Amino acid sequence: MPSETKADVDLDPDSTCGSMWEEDVTQALKELDERCEEEEADFSGMSSQDEGDADCFPEIQASPPPSPFLSAILAAFQPVAYDNEEDAWRCHVNQMLSDTDGSSAVYTFHVFSRLFQNIQKKFGSITHSSVRFLGERLQRMGNQFLSSLEVMTSRSQCPTVLLDAETLVSCGLLETLKFSVLELQEHLDTYNAKREAAEHWLENCRKTFGDKDSSQRPNTHAEELELCRRLYKLHFQLLLLFQAYCKLISRVDTIKREAEVTNMSEELTILESCLKEAETGNDGQEDVCMSDAAQTNTETAIQSLIESLRARDFSSALSQVKIFRSLWPDDIFGNETDDAVQTLLHIYFRHQTLGQTGCLAVVGPSRDLSQASTRLMELNLQIREALSQAQACQTHTTMVSTGL
Template identity: 50%
Template sequence: MELCRPPLGFLDPSCLPSLRDDVDDLEDLGFPPPPSPFFSAILAAFQPTVCDDAEEAWRCHINQLVTDSDGSCAVYTFHVFSSLFQNIQTKFCSLTSDAAGYLGDGLRGIGSKFVRSSDMLTTCSDCPTLYVDADTIISYGLLEKMKFSVLELQEYLDTYNNREEAAVSWLRNCKDTFPRCPGDGVITCQPGDSEEKQMESLAQLELCQRLYKLHFQLLLLFQSYCKLIGQVHAVSAVPELLNMSRELSDLKTSLRAAEAAVASNLEHTHMAHTQTQASAALPSFSSSEAAVQAILECLNNQEFSKAIRYIHECRRLWPNGVFGGGSESEVQTLLNVYFRHQTLGQTGTIALVGSRQDLSLICSKLLELNGEIRDMIRRAQGYRVVNTYLPDSSASGTSL
């Protein structure tokens, strides 16, 4: 299948300075080779703090952002949070699926509604990333606004983490107290049920309440991030700024297709030894500088699958270095490398990759789901066991 090819012809590694002769002379004298000025600039331009854990990377970033005075840290805010949000979504979907599996067909099939809510949240909230240079952040007075918005974003994140832990712990307690067996009947929450069945259904209702709060908090977290995006992206209307949004969006489309092809070995489906040969064909880079130049050459030649494989190899050779960590997608790394390379020595460049979608539909669906949960709980409150079983709302963080 023909991939969408962005116009990358002007990205020419042959223009990079060659210092090989000078390096050889210094090596003959016993001096270590100096870093290439080009590569030093690249490192300074696109090397945020890299951690294997996305949450730790975000915490480190916030600590650095507080003392940032020139925008050199602020430029990575969207890059780091985007990786974190993808990590959050993965765990969010796993938790929702686990809870829905435990609920089964009980409570009028509310578990399946949570799954649909989860699917909608993850489909519609494809986390956008904003690329901008530090000079633009300073010139347009965005740094302090970003700091304030990031602290506000962190409050939403802290609340989300608390609600996630509340849902996880309640689900674990439900499984321990009321283990589900293959032959169990559907939990109906009816007045005629035995006291044990009523207690089980009430425990499930509390689980639903906590899941709903978690779903809604994820929506609020994403809205807060979109607000931050909007504050900075507003300057893109300034005529003097170069907007690379379309260019990077096209590149992302091509890289994602290449990433999927590499993951499923679509390019090497003939025979097993063909795959072995392809793996062996990966170059053994002499230095990270050589690797960066090779990756840029791949992008220039529109060899996107090769660029993805090079990133894999570079992360193996230089873990948690300039080529990103395990918590960051290869596409994200390549987009960052490309943007920082294109804007070296330039100012006034911005790019938004991914759209800020209308979240009103998700919000209305979640409110509808919450209405069903509240209706079930109100009916359950008439049962004799409700006052002895349901935890105090102030202690559980649940408002009925």
């Protein structure tokens, strides 16, 4: 086989060699698909209806045979890595504007999920810092902010969405995604402005009045109330961003019922559950029995992972991912900050759907998103009511500048 077809060769996708490589891969996938059809009795794809342990991950004995092209295909589904998650998202938005075949749109869920996790961390930091600054008179409102934060961080996780570009286009999702991405970007810009306003006010309050426990601190009720106003606007704006993403997930969720779509959501959900259970029971033990051959290249590494999943050795699969990340950092196995469970779900889905289109999986608390959204709205209304009452009771006449 020509060296251009090897997955570890860095090809320029715009070059002639890159085009030849893509044609070779396409032809190989076509041949693989034909072989799978001819040998359907031996290599019938595993579905969520297959027999197996109802409480655990079903057997993978009927999974497609390993392919030397799988690592290249997985790499093609890996978005470009950025040091800053927001930079990655903004780059993705720009690429989406000219996307006609879904090749950029298919990354949307992965890129936004990473961005939202980053937002949640910073959101938690400023909320805790602001509540610590509040005096006794506003502690009840501070507790409401903490309740809102708890829901946003523990019950508002972005589900994993796996699908191919052709399915995305054929189901009419491309234009929906383009509109949704622009809507999300608008909410994100507004959120960043609200965050900067809250951070700036808190920073100036600290510099001017010191910490809450300072014995020299004067009466800062008016300043604390303004901080609460800004923090409320921040919480409400993040709620709008979250609701916009919930709406997008709801739209994607509807295509699972279309006849031409193979829904692998249940299958991947079972796998995720088994992997998380194994991860919890691992107790930090990293020892794994693995042949040297598995560490030869990414193709053999992927085959080793699939075999571990086939044998239901989920702990071994998780440990292997960490080993492969050290061998091939920032490659198809991700990096040390990435969730190993998500990496395995990604690899398994691409392996099972190799040479196919029309497959989709939505894994995670998609139903709980609406419940979390409703609860966040309730908490925001409570905070707004508390703010109104605090303003009505305020006796200070000093005008608080909001232009700091």
